[in-house]
Every structure is written in C-alpha cells, then in structure tokens.
Amino acid sequence: MPATMSDVARAAGVSVMTVSNVLTGRKRVGENTRRRVLAAVDDLGYELNLTARHLRAGRTDTIVLVAPRFDHPYFGELAARLSKRLERTGRHLVVEQSGASREGELEALSLARLHLYDGVLLSVVGMTPDDVERLRTTVPVVLLGEQDMPDRFDQVRMDNVEGARLATAHLLATGSRRVAAVGGSTSGRGMTFVRTLGWRRAHEEAGLPADDALVLPAGQSDLADGREAVRRLVREGTSFDGVFAFTDTLATGVLAGLAEAGLRVPDDVQVVGFDNLDASEFLVPGLTTVDPGHDEMADHALRLLDRLIDPSPGAGAGTAVEPERVTGPVSLVLRGTTRPAP
C-alpha cells in the first residue's frame, strides 16, 4: 500500500491539513514542523495522490488533445507545440486517440473521460457534424482542423479551400495541366471534400477543366494510399503531370509511387502536399507544401480554450461566451517537387 497523507501526518505528529500545507505551500508553517513533515514524507516515500486532489479541487491542470490516431506525424507535431505553450502556465498536455472514422469514434473514448481534464482539444478529422452534434458535455471543448461543425463549439480551422486552391494554382501556373487530387472526394463535407473544392476552384480561375477522374480517394494508410493512387493512375493509363496530395504523408507515398513508375519529379510530374510536416523539407526532392500556420493555430486553440476554462473574470455567470471560429493563415512553401515559377 502506498503511504497516504494521514500516514505522513501520524509519523510527523501533526494533522493532515498541516502536511497538505507544507506540500502545497498554501499556508505558512513553522520551520520546525515543516522539517518534521518533510522528513516523514521522505521516510515513508510518500507521493501525493493527484486523483484525490482533482476530485476535491475540480481542476486537473491538464489539457487533452484527442487525435484520430497516435501514429500520424501531424498530431505529434501539434502536440509538441501545444505542450510547449502549456508548460509556460504550469499545465500539462496528454494525448489520447479517438480511433477516428471507426464506428465508435468518440464513443470509444467515452464522454466521461473528457471530464478527467480541464479542457479538450478535439480533432474532428473524419467525424461528421452529426457526430459532433451528439457531443453533449459540460467540459470546455475546442474543435480543431475542420469545417462546418455545429457552431455551438469554438473552432480553429485551417483554410482548407484556400490552401488547396493555392497549391493547385501553383501547379497550374508552373505548367501542369492534369493535376491529380490524391486524397480527394467529390462528396461529403469533410476535409477531403473541402480541399477538393479548392482544387476545383483553382482550375476555374485558370480557365482550365478539372477532370473528376483525377480525384483519387485515400483510405486509412496514407503512405500506402499515396503510392497506390499513382499505381492506379499509371495502370489505368490516366494521363497526369501534377499531383496535389491532401497531406504530406500522402505526398510521401505519391513520391514513392512516382519513383517506382520511373516518373521524374518535378520534370515529368510536379507534386504539392499539405501540412508542412517537419520531415517534408528533408524529402528528396524537398516537398512543396501548404503551411497551415501551425503556431497561429496552436495559439488560437489555447486562447479559446482558456476563455472557456476561466469563467470570464469580468462577466458574471450566465454570460455565455459566444463561440468563435478562427481560421489560420495558409501559405505555400516552395521546394524541389515543383518547378520554379516562370
């Protein structure tokens, strides 16, 4: 049995409350008793039980990032950014997995779990607005990275349409005429659909036709899916001279597929990704990609969350905070998978 605070109290000959005070420093304690308590703590190898503190205090100083999957580099990088910011205020970040796009989605990570944290950053990739609508909870929640979710929630989104438009427009401007949209989808309302919209819009603006045969959906395994997309284009003889991959991970797979097919990048086929992962700069050739403003998104997300956690210092209760939608600034990062602008 681990030692409890009252064990320490008994050993030190003081009350539990005094032990608590020594440990938290919340009240002054005489130097003598202080030392006795600390000695007892050391002696018994006592460790604070945070669970009990949480129950009593109703606060955990911990934020959770709920990502669709653990093994997706994008969320790893996001978590790192968030964690760094939270450390400044003495808080912690933990990451949980929702197992996106499966039946159980949020169910798997039962609603009750969210109560274990002061706030929730919920990535809603692969969830429908309906899924989110069902999410009735009193825990502060900020949604990340999607579009058109119920406006009951704060949301931090990428500018998906504009990012996709930028990427595609650049491909068209540098000479590509048949740009595949890898990871795209012609229906639904999720990220895949919205970026497909941007792809289409770029074509319109350039006065060029967008061929739906070039929209290739992706599945669960981005890397393999990217490669498979290229294989399929080649196999079916669909001509293409550019690829807009909807994530950098897909793009990595696409590059592998192109190499396999003996197609040169960027000479035969240009490629643009989306996310600007750390690794993308180091691919060979370096991946041209859309940078979704990582830092701004992290800043916004935490600002919105803090607004909900802190019961608004000025306003009284009942003053519901008006949900906000923020969109990060996108920009195109030019590297070796595209040709220089003419």
Place this chain on the structure above:
Amino acid sequence: MPATMSDVARAAGVSVMTVSNVLTGRKRVGENTRRRVLAAVDDLGYELNLTARHLRAGRTDTIVLVAPRFDHPYFGELAARLSKRLERTGRHLVVEQSGASREGELEALSLARLHLYDGVLLSVVGMTPDDVERLRTTVPVVLLGEQDMPDRFDQVRMDNVEGARLATAHLLATGSRRVAAVGGSTSGRGMTFVRTLGWRRAHEEAGLPADDALVLPAGQSDLADGREAVRRLVREGTSFDGVFAFTDTLATGVLAGLAEAGLRVPDDVQVVGFDNLDASEFLVPGLTTVDPGHDEMADHALRLLDRLIDPSPGAGAGTAVEPERVTGPVSLVLRGTTRPAP
C-alpha cells in the same frame, strides 16, 4: 454545475447506489427502476465522474506511455501499437511527454502524475541510470528501449548492439569501407554509445579499421542533425562511402544532405537507418534499416506491466516479482539505399 449521481437518484426516486448499479451493471436491477434511472440520466445530461470512481476504485484502467517527445514518429507508432493491444482488454492508453534530456526530465512530469495511471511505460531515451535510480515509486513501471538501467525495473530493450552490428556489417559486406556513424558517441552508456559499439564490432569482425572521426553526434533535431552531419563530413573533407544513421529520422536527414552534396545513393554512398518507421519504406530510394521487432516489444512491455499490475493471482503478497529483461529480435530490412549483396 454538472449533475451528480445523487441528482439522478433524486430525480428517479431511488438511492445513489441503485443508479451506480444501473450504470455499471454490476448488480441486477429491476427493469422498471432501470428505465426510470436511465430516463433521469438522459434528462439531466448526467455524465459519470471518472475521477471519483478512480479515487474509490484505486484503478483507472489507463496506461501511460511516457515518451521523450510528442513529435517523434517512433513513439507515435509505438503508441498506436500499444493502444490497439490495450483496447482488447478495455483499457486506454494516453501519451505524455517527459521532455527528455532536459534538466527536469522526469521532474517535469512529477512523480505524482504517474499515480494517475495503473501502469507506466517509460521510455528512458536520454536518461542516465542515475536518473532512473532516483525514480522511487510504487506505480508499476516498465522501462523501454534502453540498456543497463537499474535492474530494479522490468525492461524491454532493443538489441542495440546487434542491430548496429548487422547494419554496419551489411554496409561493409556490400563494399563500403568508410562508414560514418551518424548519431554516435564514443562515451556514455546510452543508446548512442551502445550502437556505436555495434558499429565498432562489425568493423572488428570484418578486420577493418573503425575511424572515430566518422562518429558524428546528433542533437535534438534529428532531421537537421542528419543533414548537418553530411554537410560537416563534406566540409571537412572526411572521406566516407557509407552511413549508418542511428535512427530512421536521422537517416532521412542524411539522405537530404547527400542529395544536396550531389552524392548518389547507393552508388556513391550507402545508407542504413534504425527503427523501420512506417515512412522509411516510402522514401526515395527506400531506406534500408534495422527493424527492432516492434510487435514483440509491445507484447513484452504489456505482459511485464500486467504482471506488476495484477498482484500475481497465485502467489501471496510479499512474493516480489523478479524483474525481467527482455530483448526484442532485430532484423535487417533491405531496401534501395544499399546495394544488393554481392
């Protein structure tokens, strides 16, 4: 204020205990009362407070993986594997960050936090045995991925020496004579040192000299460090025709550096990594790398942890479990960054 269980009880006209029983299904409850309770739950939007349950039950059904950093793909993949296994037994995985190799190391993630979980999988990359020795806790802990830690703990390790030896031996067997060890170190006892040992051993076995000038340390940013290592070799005119990079991430940086320097892979320089990340197969050319037996490691880690969590069904108390050290099987995965064996 969120509704509590006793609110529900009052609304349904039953005792709290009955509500609890309905919700957990731990005892039989009449169909009528059951329905009344569920109606009340729905009505009040009641959500179970897991914190309270944890305090009472002394169990959280949650395991934590403590990784040095969130944005390291290796741990993302590991987390995914662990999570999948834990789901089978109805448990959860959460990931926390230790911020390895900083002052605070585990301090940052205060010992008390570990008590929030039923068990801890602690990656000790970048920690010294002393750091770990200081780790006095009653929570079940299994150490991951290192060597020569205090044998008070269970440990699941990669066969670092053998993996490094394999990698280097293959480079030597396929014609490389000057093999750089990127991420290596000629002192200490951590992973970097041990893999350097394997690198050295392969040279000995082949009767070839191992030049310490080819051992290049890495810092915090593996990708950039890998590239920088190549830049440095080129800048300083150190001749080399092979690279053993101590992680696949470093290898990715190395490949970028080689491309930048106009060196062809594998014709001018062969490259081998370590980790067999998902992405490594999709680099161009595909990265030859050491596979550390991911699945076996995950299996072992959880087996050892469960052994500690479950107070050994057979033996009585006081029967201390003998700490175990398991080493995963390593194997070499051959891809395009090395030449075919002669």
Place this chain on the structure above:
DNA sequence: CCACGCTGGTTTATCGATACACCGGAGCCC
C-alpha cells in the same frame, strides 16, 4: 486592562462514486 491582530496549528465538512453489510420476502431442500 482589554480589544485586536498575527502565527501556527487543528477540526470539520466536502468532492462524487462505490464496496459492503444488510433488509424483508419468496422459494426450496432436507
């Protein structure tokens, strides 16, 4: 001389859920 404030502590109630003991009645076996 007494009210007053400070210091260093103790006592008590509480956070929300759950283990456990227990209850009256019904059914059943030997």
Place this chain on the structure above:
DNA sequence: GGGCTCCGGTGTATCGATAAACCAGCGTGG
C-alpha cells in the same frame, strides 16, 4: 421447521486531499 439462496433494493463508511472555519497563545497599541 430451520437453514439456505436469490431478489431488488437501501444506508453508511470510505477513497485521499483540501477549503473554510476555528482556536490557543502571544505581543501590542490605545
């Protein structure tokens, strides 16, 4: 008919820490 289990419940103590109220002793100023 005594002893047993099963049924659908209820009351109470408890998990460990902490906020808030309270208290004894002492110095001080008016």
